[in-house]
Amino acid sequence: xxxxxxxxxxxxxxxxxxxxxxxxxxxxxxxxxxxxxxxxxxxxxxxxxxxxxxxxxxxxxxxxxxxxxxxxxxxxxxxxxxxxxxxxxxxxxxxxxxxxxxxxxxxxxxxxxxxxxxxxxxxxxxxxxxxxxxxxxxxxxxxxxxxxxxxxxxxxxxxxxxxxxxxxxxxxxxxxxxxxxxxxxxxxxxxxxxxxxxxxxxxxxxxxxxxxxxxxxxxxxxxxxxxxxxxxxxxxxxxxxxxxxxxxxxx
Amino acid sequence: xxxxxxxxxxxxxxxxxxxxxxxxxxxxxxxxxxxxxxxxxxxxxxxxxxxxxxxxxxxxxxxxxxxxxxxxxxxxxxxxxxxxxxxxxxxxxxxxxxxxxxxxxxxxxxxxxxxxxxxxxxxxxxxxxxxxxxxxxxxxxxxxxxxxxxxxxxxxxxxxxxxxxxxxxxxxxxxxxxxxxxxxxxxxxxxxxxxxxxxxxxxxxxxxxxxxxxxxxxxxxxxxxxxxxxxxxxxxxxxxxxxxxxxxxxxxxxxxxxxxxxxxxxxxxxxxxxxxxxxxxxxxxxxxxxxxxxxxxxxxxxxxxxxxxxxxxxxxxxxxxxxxxxxxxxxxxxxxxxxxxxxxxxxxxxxxxxxxxxxxxxxxxxxxxxxxxxxxxxxxxxxxxxxxxxxxxxxxxxxxxxxxxxxxxxxxxxxxxxxxxxxxxxxxxxxxxxxxxxxxxxxxxxxxxxxxxxxxxxxxxxxxxxxxx
Numbered sequence: 001x002x003x004x005x006x007x008x009x010x011x012x013x014x015x016x017x018x019x020x021x022x023x024x025x026x027x028x029x030x031x032x033x034x035x036x037x038x039x040x041x042x043x044x045x046x047x048x049x050x051x052x053x054x055x056x057x058x059x060x061x062x063x064x065x066x067x068x069x070x071x072x073x074x075x076x077x078x079x080x081x082x083x084x085x086x087x088x089x090x091x092x093x094x095x096x097x098x099x100x101x102x103x104x105x106x107x108x109x110x111x112x113x114x115x116x117x118x119x120x121x122x123x124x125x126x127x128x129x130x131x132x133x134x135x136x137x138x139x140x141x142x143x144x145x146x147x148x149x150x151x152x153x154x155x156x157x158x159x160x161x162x163x164x165x166x167x168x169x170x171x172x173x174x175x176x177x178x179x180x181x182x183x184x185x186x187x188x189x190x191x192x193x194x195x196x197x198x199x200x201x202x203x204x205x206x207x208x209x210x211x212x213x214x215x216x217x218x219x220x221x222x223x224x225x226x227x228x229x230x231x232x233x234x235x236x237x238x239x240x241x242x243x244x245x246x247x248x249x250x251x
Numbered sequence: 252x253x254x255x256x257x258x259x260x261x262x263x264x265x266x267x268x269x270x271x272x273x274x275x276x277x278x279x280x281x282x283x284x285x286x287x288x289x290x291x292x293x294x295x296x297x298x299x300x301x302x303x304x305x306x307x308x309x310x311x312x313x314x315x316x317x318x319x320x321x322x323x324x325x326x327x328x329x330x331x332x333x334x335x336x337x338x339x340x341x342x343x344x345x346x347x348x349x350x351x352x353x354x355x356x357x358x359x360x361x362x363x364x365x366x367x368x369x370x371x372x373x374x375x376x377x378x379x380x381x382x383x384x385x386x387x388x389x390x391x392x393x394x395x396x397x398x399x400x401x402x403x404x405x406x407x408x409x410x411x412x413x414x415x416x417x418x419x420x421x422x423x424x425x426x427x428x429x430x431x432x433x434x435x436x437x438x439x440x441x442x443x444x445x446x447x448x449x450x451x452x453x454x455x456x457x458x459x460x461x462x463x464x465x466x467x468x469x470x471x472x473x474x475x476x477x478x479x480x481x482x483x484x485x486x487x488x489x490x491x492x493x494x495x496x497x498x499x500x501x502x503x504x505x506x507x508x509x510x511x512x513x514x515x516x517x518x519x520x521x522x523x524x525x526x527x528x529x530x531x532x533x534x535x536x537x538x539x540x541x542x543x544x545x546x547x548x549x550x551x552x553x554x555x556x557x558x559x560x561x562x563x564x565x566x567x568x569x570x571x572x573x574x575x576x577x578x579x580x581x582x583x584x585x586x587x588x589x590x591x592x593x594x595x596x597x598x599x600x601x602x603x604x605x606x607x608x609x610x611x612x613x614x615x616x617x618x619x620x621x622x623x624x625x626x627x628x629x630x631x632x633x634x635x636x637x638x639x640x641x642x643x644x645x646x647x648x649x650x651x652x653x654x655x656x657x658x659x660x661x662x663x664x665x666x667x668x669x670x671x672x673x674x675x676x677x678x679x680x681x682x683x684x685x686x687x688x689x690x691x692x693x694x695x696x697x698x699x700x701x702x703x704x705x706x707x708x709x710x711x712x713x714x715x716x717x718x719x720x
Contacts, residue, residue, distance in 0.1 A: 051645055072648070073648040073649055074648040074649075074652060074653050074657075077648065077650055078651045082649075083649050085646065085649075088646070089642045089645075089646040091640075091646070091661070091664065092664060093663075093664025093667050094661070094664045098660075099647070099650070099652075099660070102652055102656060102660065103650040103651050103652050106652050106653060106656065142664075143646075159650065163650065
């Protein structure tokens with residue numbers, strides 16, 4: 001088991017958002033987490049990544065058999081957890097090249113590897129740029145500064161490709177994308193799928209799942225996973241909307 | 252002679268010093284200069300030293316600095332060790348170096364260099380003797396003794412400093428580096444006076460460094476007057492890297508004739524109390540001035556930048572951009588005052604001051620201020636003070652970058668906006684390295700040389716490669 005979440009409760013400023021989430025992800029799998037706004041999807045992603053503003057009040061997250069709560073944000077990242085941000089942060093003055101080179105080398109250092117040479121690194125960048133069809137000179141610009149919505153999301157996938165995570169959590173990567181950008185982002189993900197890694201795709205809409213075909217679909221509602229199924233569940237949700245789930249819960 | 256009493260600095264002490272040393276101070280003055288000196292002394296007697304009850308000094312308290320006790324030598328006390336001063340030049344940068352030790356001009360060979368292209372540079376005292384008319388035409392015409400006690404005191408006591416003259420249509424073939432080193436085995440008070448004149452269409456790059464080589468306390472009061480002739484271009488850098496017991500009051504007064512261009516950079520890396528008075532007058536239309544500042548302070552350090560820009564003519568543009576990172580108990584002050592006079596139509600003026608406070612105990616007083624008497628202008632100002640962006644920190648750390656490196660990366664990025672404005676590539680590289688070292692807490696007053704300048708170019712590592720590859 002790559003990721004095992006048991007009865008996870010988490011709150012922010014004393015307000016409980018996650019109210020007992022259970023989820024198991026094996027290597028080689030793609031999981032989709034769907035659900036209406038404000039039910040805790042992004043919170044779940046943040047808690048797995050280790051964002052300090054959230055407090056885990058009960059339950060546990062095991063990753064590769066280790067209790068994640070003992071690890072800092074950067075340690076989790078170095079252990080192979082990647083979070084694709086819903087709203088990628090603009091960082092003026094830090095070039096993507098610099099940013100990625102620092103990240104790649106800190107990760108290599110953690111694994112006991114030597115830093116990459118400039119030439120090796122440039123080669124790697126070029127290769128990964130092609131993967132997400134970045135043709136512009138995006139990489140010399142400041143991180144996300146002045147990027148369009150599509151460019152920001154492509155940049156997230158590019159970073160994911162550079163860092164080759166074991167567990168990638170993509171938080172509404174499809175929001176704000178036109179159909180072409182959506183296809184590029186999905187293609188990037190599909191090319192990175194391997195038997196030894198896994199993806200958790202958080203999304204609002206079924207649309208993305210036409211391109212990234214999930215093995216499992218979960219519905220998160222009011223801080224809990226209330227329904228799980230195969231790809232068909234996503235289509236059912238698309239058809240019936242979330243009201244169906246709400247009614248079922250109230251019943 | 253009452254010159255080597257180690258006492259605190261007071262108006263009374265300065266007044267009696269002046270009276271007691273009359274013959275020495277006036278010894279080389281022409282009647283014009285003697286008159287300027289006499290008038291300045293009267294101004295100082297009236298003004299005295301500033302205190303925190305004055306609006307422009309409200310946030311900068313000199314009491315502790317004054318109280319430390321200093322010797323004030325009205326003549327050089329030692330043979331200057333020229334090597335000590337010139338060790339500090341920037342590697343790989345071919346500059347003409349002019350040095351000052353404890354406020355006194357020191358030269359490798361002659362006190363006044365006269366180059367084939369007409370450029371004159373060297374000791375102001377020597378220039379006053381050799382080119383009295385040239386010096387007198389500009390001396391004391393930019394600094395205003397009647398409004399500022401420090402300037403008045405400087406003019407009253409001024410004996411030496413640096414003089415640079417670039418004639419009409421001459422472009423200095425290489426940057427001039429003016430190094431002002433403080434190195435003394437006792438606490439000293441010092442004053443020096445610089446005069447820099449660019450003729451019409453003249454062009455100069457000037458790097459002006461204030462450094463100290465040891466940990467002894469000092470108090471410097473330095474006045475620099477700079478005249479830019481019509482359509483002249485000056486690229487000016489002021490680097491400050493002094494020990495934690497140094498006080499520096501630096502006043503730089505610019506006068507810009509029509510269509511003159513100025514780029515002026517203030518880079519404050521270390522110092523106990525640094526006060527930059529920057530005064531600029533547009534003395535003709537179509538002038539353009541960019542004034543940039545970066546200050547990185549920690550411990551109980553204090554930095555105060557006062558910028559006054561006088562738009563006295565139409566069609567001039569001024570931009571001020573100051574950024575600071577303040578750690579521990581450091582205190583930053585920014586006062587920007589842009590005056591747009593009634594006739595100064597189509598003025599463009601922009602002021603910005605941004606600060607990052609790394610602790611709850613660091614402080615900033617920021618006051619950009621526009622005073623506008625013309626309707627047809629474009630002026631804006633802004634000031635922000637905050638912490639390192641928590642969202643950005645999380646983003647960087649999520650990519651595996653450790654807390655310290657992430658902080659460093661964000662701080663460097665913040666400072667780099669100003670560093671990137673440095674036009675001389677070797678200097679930019681040097682300052683980038685120094686900023687990195689400073690942010691890592693490595694840049695200190697080392698026993699040999701503050702700037703590590705004698706050491707060969709050393710790659711600075713903090714897991715971040717800032718080389719734009």
